[in-house]
Amino acid sequence: MRLHTSVGDGSYGDEMRFIATADWQLGMTASYLTAEARPRFAQARLDVIRAIGELAAERAVDFVLVCGDVFESNQLDRQVVLRAFDALRAVAVPVYLLPGNHDPLDSASIYTSATFRDRCPDHVHVLAEPGPVTVLPGVEVVAAPWSNKAPLCDLVARACADLGPSDDVIRIVAGHGVVDTLNPDRDSLAAISVAALQAQVDAGRIHMCVLGDRHSTTQVTERIWYAGAPEVTDRDETDPGNVLVVDIDTAQPAARVAVERVHVGRWEFEVAARELGSVEDVDALVGWLDGHSGKDRTAIWLKLSGTLSVRDKARLDAALEEQAEIFGSVLIWERHYDLSVVPDDCDFGDLGLTGFADDAVRELVQMAGCEPGGAEAQDALGLLYRLTEASR
Ligand SMILES: [Mn+2]
Incomplete structure (x- = not known):
């Protein structure tokens, strides 16, 4: 683990730091833009990956976590994937991609396409399996990937179901979808239960939860956040264009998490x-x-x-x-x-x-x-x- 010693009064110890983001929606079309603007807007969605890479270097983060809808759909030109990889090479730290509802890990998944398999850079990893994966010594990401477009359960609760005590490990949940407290359709089977997730936080089994799906950056509870889309996608978004820089105190992960929203979008x-x-x-x-x-x-x-x-x-x-x-x-x-x-x-x-x-x-x-x-x-x-x- 790369350790960051805090400056200032030294009241807390070493830290691990990562960038949380989601909903890149690479390959989305924007029919409402002029013909001249459309390719520039598509380019901006790639440029923002490079901006994330610059921020990652500037803040010396340990990794980048992308919580779903990396791609707009599973049916995209190979050009979109190749250009995404080219942009991702500008990110010098490991990048973890979670399949979301737009890019689920189904039989036609973009993540299992020949282009993806053959050309994916070594530092880019797909969170294909539900449950914890070690991303750094002492740090786990608990992934809740979508395996189809219509899950029949709370995927985040399922991914967290068998977590044991987190004595020597920092745990970050990566999920995608609507939380029940913000969902008008509360009976939806796939809604993410905030109460269940918060219970995991309160029990000290997880230390931070990053979600995708809501494109406006949104704090749900102290440690449950929607990162939001790094580049705007729709006129009804209230706070798009951000990523989160998350600091967790490695000595006392339950005691302190600092979340900073950083604006990276240009549109x-x-x-x-x-x-x-x-x-x-x-x-x-x-x-x-x-x-x-x-x-x-x-x-x-x-x-x-x-x-x-x-x-x-x-x-x-x-x-x-x-x-x-x-x-x-x-x-x-x-x-x-x-x-x-x-x-x-x-x-x-x-x-x-x-x-x-x-x-x-x-x-x-x-x-x-x-x-x-x-x-x-x-x-x-x-x-x-x-x-x-x-x-x-
Ligand atoms: Mn999305």
């Missing part, structure tokens, strides 16, 4: 709700987008409501189209869209329309206030406005 997914009622509101939204840092690594979902004139809506559409070229993506979230376009007298009065075009505008203005067809008429007015303005 940001953001949801913004705006009520728009004037050109000033439109300009404020555009100004907010303009001032955003890291646009090329940011995806924005807009929840828009309110009422705009045709002219102001056209200004908004043009600005959002432009911003969408710069950001990873700028999307209007359809399910939360409640923006009405109400033609006012100024909208078309200045454009000098005559004849057929003028008739069309009058007809669309009438339709815009009615159902069905109101929304389509509003869109058509906006388009007509922008085309007319552009051709002037």
